[in-house]
Amino acid sequence: MKHKIYILSFIISLLFISCSDEYLNKEPLSEVTEDSFFLKASDLELYTNGFYRMFPEASIYNGDERAGEIITTTLSEEVRSARLIPTSGGGWNWDYLRDINYFLDNYEKCDDESAKRHYSGVARFFRAYFYFEKVKRFGDVPWYEKTIDPTDTESLQKPRDSRQFVVDKIIEDLDYAIENLNEEVQAYRITKYSALALKSRVGLYEGTFEKYRGVSNYEKYLQASVSASLVLMNDSPYGVYSTGDTRNDYMNLFNSHDAxxxxxxxxRQFDQAVAVDHNVNYYTTTSSYGRPGMPKALVNSYLMVDGSRFTDQANYNQxxxxxxxxxRDPRLSQTIRTPGYIRKGESIELAPNLGATMTGYQLTKYVTEPVYDTNDESITDLPILRFGEVLLNYAEAKAELGTIAQADLDVSIKLLRDRVGMPNLSMADANSNPDTFMEDQYPTVSGANKGLVLEIRRERRIELYMENFRWDDIVRWKSGQTITQSLRGLYFPGVGEYDLDADGNTDVVLYEGETPDISGEGVQYIKLGSDLYLDENNLVNPQPDFNNRSFNENRDYLYPIPRVELQLNPNLTQNPGWE
Incomplete structure (x- = not known):
């Protein structure tokens, strides 16, 4: 009886989120049981559709906020080192795993061999995805590959398995998925290519996580990333999106309504017709929802258009x-408002709106027409796995292995730079003259490929901005101190009138005391010391209380296990530093 109830409740939840009536009249719900379900290909498809709810929705940029890569009115607990041990919740939830394992325990009842291969591959992909998120958050976690009976105390109270054991299982699941999933281009469905891309990501994450903590045998994970990436690079229908328009292609990749x-x-698909939407337009254009901005340290990282370093010039912060x-690298003007910015669907050039950004560097990535500016009205499809990331994974994994050559950069980084008309990355130049600005951000990088690794990290930070990677990258590189560096914005010499879009007209007036009597359509009046703060170097200081931050190297790379879970399972141990 408990299995009948479990299946019934799961199917009902799927029907509420389904965009299709296809399954509504297949069989009376009152007759859905363990014996009557999992028999047809449509049963397997319907059940696995529920796994897609695991993917992030509007918070696609959450990893950047957590790392201070997007500065808002409220800094994340991670950046402030203010996380507390939760009583419950805290990401320690296993419902999806039970759904996945229950499917894997039952799918072979279907007599459609093709469907069994594909949908078991879908389930194994999602189990890998589920456990990868758990390992990133908690490190060691208990591995379960069968449905656990609620009365099975021994299984429910098992200790944590080592992260290496769990990651090996993740790779095993992904290898199964790669072998069995359908080979096709499906923007919103799991395929063989999805599994290859996730394997590329997992291998790079774990390989670098272990390398920068002195764990032996990390190379096998980096090699797994390289191998998976190469299959996608050499034997898949994917490439770098480019029409030859170097000034718009990067922007258009992300502001397209459809992937x-x-x-x-x-x-992740979004469609107003079925009330599935998100809030990116509202998030980036209004003055009442966080006022997100790019930090100056990232702006400084963008190279000049000829490939030279912006930070090599004197007084670059002034x-x-x-x-x-x-x-500058054209990706900068395709990510934030710069002179000449014209919003999609509009014809008027827009200056940055300092009321909508804490730093003055106003975000434009994913932004579409103004008709979608209301909260939760945006419909831009958001990336989960893309070929550009795979190229970066490949280059970094090869560099960290010490097996990289210029030819590897020519088939990876060069493709991303070609899209925006930037010169290729030279391995010899990078290693012969490492960038001191980058060295200050990542002091733990060393070895023969030090300069190249730093340049690949620069490329990754720029190319994948607002795609949920920055926190994970900081963790795997063991670079927590990076997020304690100063958070700053635009340079202003002081009070005065400023033209931010180079059209000859005043856009911003900074003043002290009484509001000046200056007229002008669209002029922003900002009071220093109240609406905006400048530091001793005349850089926008988003909020003075943002400056006292810390990062505990012995604790903050992992999250704490909730107290109630430690009480329920006496064999669980708390993560280091959270005891």
Whole structure:
């Protein structure tokens, strides 16, 4: 009886989120039982559809907020080192795993061999995805590959398995998925290519996580990343989206309503017709929802358009905005508002709105037409796995293994730079003259490929901005101190009138005391010391209380296990530093 109730409740939940009536009249719900379900291909499809709810929705940029890569009115607990041990919750939830394992315990009742292969591959992909998220958050976790009976105390109270054991199981699941999933281009469904892309990600994450903590045999994970990446690079229908328009292609990859399937291996679909939408437009354009902004440290990381370093010039932090963003890597002007910015669907050039951004660097990635500006009205499909990431994974894994050559950069980093008209990365130049600005951010990088690793990290930070990677990258590189560095924004010499879009007209007036009597359509009046703060170097200081931050190297790379879970399972141990 308990299995009948479990299946019934699971199917009902799927029907409420389904966009299709296809399954509603297949069989009376009152007759759905363990014996009558899992018999047809449509049963397997319906059940596995529920696993897609695991993917992030509007919080696709959550990993960047957590790491201070997007600065808002409220800093994350991670950046402030203010996390507490929760009583319950805290990410220690296993419901999806039970759903997945229950499917894997029962799917072979179906007599459609093709369906069994594909949908068991879907389930194994999602189990890998589920456990990867758990390992990233908690480290060692108990591995379960069968449905656990509620009375099975021994299984429910098993201790944590080592992260290496769990990651090996994740790779095993992904290898099964790669072998059995359908080979096709499906923007919103799991395929063989999705599993290859996730394996590329998992291998790089675990390989670098272990390398920077002195764990032996880390190389096998980096090699797994390289191997999976190569299959996608050499034997898949995917590539870098490009029409030859170097000034717009990167932007258009992300503000397209529908996923660009030439590069997007897997996306989260959004559609107003079925009330599935998100809030990116509202998040980036209004003055009442966080006021997100890019930090100056990231702006400084963008190279000049000729490939030279912006930070090699004297006093690079005291250059006014219009000169600061001129002749830079075109991805900068396709990620934030710079002079000449025209919003999708509009014809008017727009200056940055300082009321909508804490740093002055106003985000434009994913932003579409103004008709979608209301909260939870955006419909841009959001990336989950894309080919551009795979190229970066490949280059980094090869560099960390010490097996990289210029030819590897030519088939990876070069493709991303070609899209925006940037010169290729030179391995010899990078290693012969490492960037001191990058060294300050990542002091633990060393070895013969030090300069190259730093440049690949620069490339990754720029290319994957607002795609939920930054926190994970900081953790795996063991670079927690990076997020304690100063959070700053635009440079302003002081009070005065400023033209932010280089059109000859005043856009912003900074003042002290009484509001000045200056007229002008669209002029922003900002009071220093109240609406905006400048530090001793005349850089926007988003909020003075943002500056006192810390990172506990012995604790903060992992999250704490909730107290109630430690009480329920006496064989669980708390993560280091959280005892």
């Amino acid at each position: 660009q399937t030439s590069e997007m291996i897997l996306s 250059i006014f905005f219009t000169d600061e963003v001129a002749n």
